Amino acid sequence: MEGKKTVRAAERALDILLCFTRQPELSLTEIARMTELNKSTVYRLLATLEEKGFLARDAETDKYRLGFRIWELSAHLSRTDDPALLFLPEMERLRDKIEETVSLYVRDGLERIRVQAVESLQAIRRVAPVGARMPLSVGAAGKVLAAFAEPAVRAQILADPDWPENVDKSDYLRQLDQIRRDGYATSVEEREAGTSAVSVPIFGRNGNILAALAVSGPVGRLTLERMEEVVPHIIEAAGRMQKMLTN
Template sequence: MEGKKTVRAAERALDILLCFIQKPELSLTEIARLTQLNKSTVYRLLATLEEKGFLSRDPDTEKYRLGFRIWELSAHLSRSDDPAVLFLPGMERLRDQIEETVSLYVRDGAERVRVQAVESLQAIRRVAPVGARMPLAVGAAGKVLVAFAAPSIRDGILSDPQWPENVDPGQYTEQLREIRKQGYATSVEEREAGTSAVAVPIFGQKGEVVAALAVSGPVGRLTEERMKEVVPHVLEAAERMKKMLN
């Protein structure tokens, strides 16, 4: 019984830390609402996390933010196989070539997560927050991650009960076939109004898709014609990144 209590407490503490994906600063009330825990439980967990350095509290606002221990842990991530670190120089090089925002996505279950981004230097640009979670059903990067996944994974995603009702699986499957045929995907205002994107897969040494490399920008600048022009550059960057993997 004691073991179960310990696991539950750990789950709750991790749920609290995950709340900070949504906002950099949160109050006790906000955390209680997000985790659906009562305030007394949240208060005790916050006190422990603060004592251990995983959270810090602003004495003026009484709000919490991630503490120095989080950054210490992140500093010890493996640099040899972390795509967010490994591919960053190549992403910066691609951004300088095409002058648009470049993002890196990985699949996590039925979602995609932006693990790295290099924003355009232009005045009007696509702002891409790292850590954002998005659906796989819409957007160029999402479709690339599904199109080039193993058939069993692809079938599982398409048969998921949480699949959006407004996305027809048949039409989506046909799009995936075309994406696999041409080697890349594009989207125009599918997920976000005013934004278009083009994405390509980054393959591992065994042929598995490890990430999606995407370029996004305003629809007035990243037109369908312009996307066709940048595709060779994005494919070339993805091939260079593949060669960097062990």
């Protein structure tokens, strides 16, 4: 009987994790409704999942999102299961075509993390260490992740106490609107002197943004004109990556 209870608890915990395939952030009430469990049960399971690092809770909104223990587990997935590995050949193909560094970013709260990178083969190139954390307020990939996030997420980003003083919020919101219309973002020396970047979104099965695919390089080589030229190639690559997730 005790073993049966343990299995049931595991099923309920997994049901909670699966809720996040539909929305990136959820409240206790929303999770209880989606799993059809009472709130006290959900609360205990959420506390355990948070303690183990599978979920993270935003103290301001009291909403939960997937924690980075999920990414730790994904490091042991095969190439055919882990998007960071699954997308690698496509990223290498894009790098060879454009001849600049290609990176893959995901959002973690109010930051973005580079989870995969393929560096340019040129002598002067953009070095992109995997695992690096960066803000969402600046940079092409950060703006893409913010532009296609849920409105509540954008509100959290704007309310960030560490928001850079030199970034005007009204202008930032106008940029996000333009990015949603254009389907891509550009940046020139926004985060790092001498570097420019262009980025497009990659969407998951549920239509929510999964990651940002970015190309970066020296400003003298990756000019605004050059970025306009390569955007179709980046969008094509992102489209093929999305198909890998749905096939």
